[in-house]
Amino acid sequence: MSGVWVFKNGVFRLVENPQAEASDGRHGKGSSSKRKVLVHLPTGEVVSSYAFLEQILTGLGWERYYDGDPDLYQFHKHSSIDLISLPKDFSKFNSINMYDIVIKNPNVFHVRDK
Numbered sequence: 138m139s140g141v142w143v144f145k146n147g148v149f150r151l152v153e154n155p156q157a158e159a160s161d162g163r164h165g166k167g168s169s170s171k172r173k174v175l176v177h178l179p180t181g182e183v184v185s186s187y188a189f190l191e192q193i194l195t196g197l198g199w200e201r202y203y204d205g206d207p208d209l210y211q212f213h214k215h216s217s218i219d220l221i222s223l224p225k226d227f228s229k230f231n232s233i234n235m236y237d238i239v240i241k242n243p244n245v246f247h248v249r250d251k
């Protein structure tokens with residue numbers, strides 16, 4: 138694994154191609170062709186809105202969490218310490234958010250290339 142570690146907004150991350158990110162502001166080489174989508178496995182549908190995602194998460198026992206950051210759309214489960222935090226703007230919903238949902242809901246969601 139090669140690249141450069143970058144510290145931004147309080148988070149360290151590995152940038153494999155720092156010149157590409159510096160020039161176009163994206164994460165790594167060819168990121169425009171590697172857009173991801175979150176798929177709800179039982180229905181095979183792509184999650185295309187927070188309304189649809191909230192409907193699924195509610196069915197899985199997640200509840201909206203209103204006491205957190207007002208710039209985030211958050212869900213929690215009473216049966217765990219997990220918290221799902223998503224940007225309010227669905228257009229900023231990215232693969233990191235998707236994988237967070239997948240990890241916290243095994244066998245229910247899948248991330249794939251668009």
